[in-house]
Amino acid sequence: MTFERSHGKARPSLARGSDLKPADSVEKPTDARTPDGRFAAGNRTARAARFTHTIRKALGSKAANGEALIVARDARRVFGHVLASLPSDAPPVRALLSIYARHTALHAYYTVKAEELGLDKPEGLKLLEVADRQSQRAERVLVTVHDLARIHAEATAKRAAHDSTSLVQAMALASKPREAP
DSSP: OEEEEETTEEEEEOOOGGGSOOOOSSOOOOTTBOTTSSBOTTOHHHHHHHHHHHHHHHHOOTTOOHHHHHHHHHHHHHHHHHHHHSSOOOHHHHHHHHHHHHHHHHHHHHHHHHHHHOTTSHHHHHHHHHHHHHHHHHHHHHHHHHHHHHHHHHHHHHHHHHHHHHHHHHHHHHHSOOOOO
């Protein structure tokens, strides 16, 4: 911001075009990218994208048809909502959560199928047994997911506290006057 004198007072004024410095028209590539802007081999962003792709495969394909697509969509919804409620979204938490979401979606699918065939008929009861096994697996995995998320959240908090303590100590040392040799 520039200042100019007007009527004996310093007043702020907008920068003039001649005061502005030219900016680069093209961003410079980061370390994770090649000179033409593509991701370089072994960069952290690409690794995270591969992990995300693996989680998506575990939840089910978007390209699936019919009932498989319904299960995949349900699994993705469960995954998103439960992930938002957890204290940590570390990769191991997301990996286990994808298993939980898939089992929950399959439980819902087999429950609906059992209802369609009739809960008092042998075919419906067989599907209800499958749904029950899916819910048991989901429940077991969910307990582990919560424990793992809590552990990762605590570890992250400890690291942050340690880093901030180290930063405060470094700032205190830097602000001390140096002794003459």
